[in-house]
Amino acid sequence: MTKNFKGIAASNGVAIAKAYLLVDPELSFEKTVIKDVTAEQARVDDALKASSKDVEIIKTKAEQNLGADEAQVFEAHLMILSDPEMSGAFKQKIADEKVNAEQAVKEVTDTYVSMFEAMTDNAYMQERAADIRDVTKRVMSHLLNVSLPNPALINEPVILVSKDLTPSDTAQLDRQFVKGILTDMGGRTAHASIMARTLEIPAVVGTDVATKEVASGVTVIVDGLTGDVIVDPSAETLAIYEQKATDYLAQRAEWALLKDQQSVSADGKHFTVGANIGAPKDMAAVLNNGAEGVGLYRTEFLYMESDHLPTEDEQFEAYKSVVEQMDGKPVTVRTMDIGGDKHLDYWKLPEEENPFLGYRAIRISLDQTDIFRTQLRALIRASAFGDLWIMFPMIATLAEFRDAKKIYLDERAKLEAAGVVMGDIKLGIMIEIPAAAVLADKFAKEVDFFSIGTNDLIAYTMAADRGNDRVAYLYQPYNPSILRLINNVIKAAHDEGKFVAMCGEMAGDPIAVPLLVGMGLDEFSMSAPSILQTRSLMKKLNTADMKLLAEKALDAETNDEVIALVEATVK
Amino acid sequence: MTQSKDFNIVAETGIHARPATLLVQAASKFTSDVTLSYQGKDVNLKSIMGVMSLGVGQGADVTIKAEGDDEEAAIKAIVETMEKEGLAK
Numbered sequence: 001m002t003k004n005f006k007g008i009a010a011s012n013g014v015a016i017a018k019a020y021l022l023v024d025p026e027l028s029f030e031k032t033v034i035k036d037v038t039a040e041q042a043r044v045d046d047a048l049k050a051s052s053k054d055v056e057i058i059k060t061k062a063e064q065n066l067g068a069d070e071a072q073v074f075e076a077h078l079m080i081l082s083d084p085e086m087s088g089a090f091k092q093k094i095a096d097e098k099v100n101a102e103q104a105v106k107e108v109t110d111t112y113v114s115m116f117e118a119m120t121d122n123a124y125m126q127e128r129a130a131d132i133r134d135v136t137k138r139v140m141s142h143l144l145n146v147s148l149p150n151p152a153l154i155n156e157p158v159i160l161v162s163k164d165l166t167p168s169d170t171a172q173l174d175r176q177f178v179k180g181i182l183t184d185m186g187g188r189t190a191h192a193s194i195m196a197r198t199l200e201i202p203a204v205v206g207t208d209v210a211t212k213e214v215a216s217g218v219t220v221i222v223d224g225l226t227g228d229v230i231v232d233p234s235a236e237t238l239a240i241y242e243q244k245a246t247d248y249l250a251q252r253a254e255w256a257l258l259k260d261q262q263s264v265s266a267d268g269k270h271f272t273v274g275a276n277i278g279a280p281k282d283m284a285a286v287l288n289n290g291a292e293g294v295g296l297y298r299t300e301f302l303y304m305e306s307d308h309l310p311t312e313d314e315q316f317e318a319y320k321s322v323v324e325q326m327d328g329k330p331v332t333v334r335t336m337d338i339g340g341d342k343h344l345d346y347w348k349l350p351e352e353e354n355p356f357l358g359y360r361a362i363r364i365s366l367d368q369t370d371i372f373r374t375q376l377r378a379l380i381r382a383s384a385f386g387d388l389w390i391m392f393p394m395i396a397t398l399a400e401f402r403d404a405k406k407i408y409l410d411e412r413a414k415l416e417a418a419g420v421v422m423g424d425i426k427l428g429i430m431i432e433i434p435a436a437a438v439l440a441d442k443f444a445k446e447v448d449f450f451s452i453g454t455n456d457l458i459a460y461t462m463a464a465d466r467g468n469d470r471v472a473y474l475y476q477p478y479n480p481s482i483l484r485l486i487n488n489v490i491k492a493a494h495d496e497g498k499f500v501a502m503c504g505e506m507a508g509d510p511i512a513v514p515l516l517v518g519m520g521l522d523e524f525s526m527s528a529p530s531i532l533q534t535r536s537l538m539k540k541l542n543t544a545d546m547k548l549l550a551e552k553a554l555d556a557e558t559n560d561e562v563i564a565l566v567e568a569t570v571k
Numbered sequence: 572m573t574q575s576k577d578f579n580i581v582a583e584t585g586i587h588a589r590p591a592t593l594l595v596q597a598a599s600k601f602t603s604d605v606t607l608s609y610q611g612k613d614v615n616l617k618s619i620m621g622v623m624s625l626g627v628g629q630g631a632d633v634t635i636k637a638e639g640d641d642e643e644a645a646i647k648a649i650v651e652t653m654e655k656e657g658l659a660k
């Protein structure tokens with residue numbers, strides 16, 4: 001029976017494949033009395049062996065995709081599975097108490113878990129309790145003969161269906177097999193969505209019902225262009241969507257022709273279309289999609305993917321690598337934005353009631369200046385290898401910018417005195433706090449450039465957490481209130497002859513781009529796969545027409561009214 | 572004959588995490604029974620759960636015993652692991 005439902009279109013393209021449910025199966029069982037001890041003990045051995053086989057596969061995939069360090073946890077899982085004391089205890093219990101293997105495994109592992117969890121002064125041991133639970137789940141699934149899914153175990157083309165995708169799930173995805181992603185939760189800016197776009201996998205998220213409505217093995221169509229999901233489609237529907245998938249690929253091929261061209265409007269005005277990156281490894285996609293710069297290099301991943309504060313040299317190597325690969329094109333590096341939803345294991349920040357309104361980004365940098373100075377020195381040294389710009393995140397007041405600049409100049413002077421070679425560096429700020437957007441005319445006199453971070457700017461202006469489904473409707477990028485803030489920032493920058501970029505989701509959004517072209521935004525920075533589509537769209541836009549469109553939008557009343565205006569003008 | 576050797580653990584993390592895995596891997600290569608003793612408790616050094624359950628921290632004095640056909644080689648391999656990983660003096 002065909003079923004239809006709708007979610008949020010999170011990553012472009014159309015995917016058709018069998019569903020693979022990434023949902024934990026029911027693992028409950030009855031305690032029973034057994035007669036044949038040897039047979040029951042053999043069941044334990046078989047389950048342990050089968051589990052080790054799974055974990056070996058997962059570990060190999062993790063090594064390929066995440067590196068040896070991340071894969072180490074699976075080495076620990078393997079050792080637990082081959083632990084002679086533990087398997088001995090399972091068998092002893094079966095022999096002594098004549099219980100079934102499931103009951104023996106549960107009781108023994110429960111004892112270990114509670115022993116490790118009781119070591120409350122030792123975070124490491126408490127994490128090992130989680131390892132034992134993970135491993136037990138897998139052993140139990142083999143005893144009960146149900147499959148415990150894991151992205152690493154997929155070996156045929158599938159649509160991955162889950163409640164939500166964690167970063168470790170997505171890191172394990174094999175592009176060769178995962179054709180589409182379908183989730184219950186999340187929005188366009190959720191982790192799973194961003195990853196899907198980076199990997200160019202069609203995705204529909206926030207459906208609420210996907211894991212309930214879709215059974216493993218059933219054919220599913222995921223339309224990442226519209227958000228439509230069709231379960232068990234008719235032959236007719238299937239043919240329509242196969243055509244749509246082909247058409248989309250053809251369009252992508254057409255966009256690919258624009259790779260080495262500049263981004264210009266129909267009337268010949270040039271805009272910079274750049275890419276957002278998180279690490280040097282993202283550069284392949286940046287270069288493949290013909291970015292004219294890196295508009296946002298999120299340096300916090302350097303901190304998040306390390307087990308210690310990255311040293312000056314470690315940072316220098318990363319920045320240098322990106323700047324060199326861009327071969328003279330501008331690279332805007334954002335100083336670290338830790339705090340909010342981004343945490344570090346090795347550097348505990350205080351627990352806060354409202355982390356998004358708390359101690360994060362530049363607020364930490366200006367407080368713990370040693371860490372900030374290390375980063376600035378690495379950046380200044382890397383500037384010798386290309387065109388490097390620095391921007392400070394979460395600036396609310398002029399005093400913050402001035403303080404940050406003072407520290408920057410101080411480190412620059414020290415390095416100059418030491419004879420270090422360096423380039424000219426432009427110094428700017430992220431505009432993501434409404435206070436800075438409103439006072440942009442004052443900031444524009446002192447900074448070299450602005451970069452508008454729309455995800456946070458919208459969240460702070462609407463006072464709504466974009467990850468909270470109940471208030472997700474307030475993520476309204478085209479609401480005239482947001483457009484006026486953006487317009488104010490662009491105008492303030494241009495009045496002072498300064499450069500203004502945008503590095504949020506909006507910069508690559510086909511509804512927003514015509515408006516931003518009309519407002520005169522200088523640089524559009526987005527996830528790399530959106531670049532060519534945006535370049536293609538810009539070619540169709542006439543700046544004078546877009547200016548009129550933007551004026552109407554700024555005078556509109558609602559988000560929906562703006563969408564209608566754009567859709568009526570840009571065909 | 573039982574072979575035995577005392578160690579003072581200097582590693583900051585004690586015998587947790589990676590060090591525990593490495594010691595268990597080293598011990599598991601031998602047929603001899605290998606035990607780790609700490610504060611009057613003996614555990615099988617081939618059992619990761621056993622080793623971790625001792626909660627051996629920095630500064631701890633531990634004894635490792637091996638008994639079996641390849642006991643000497645087993646002790647030697649464990650001493651090497653301890654030294655190579657900077658676990659103990």
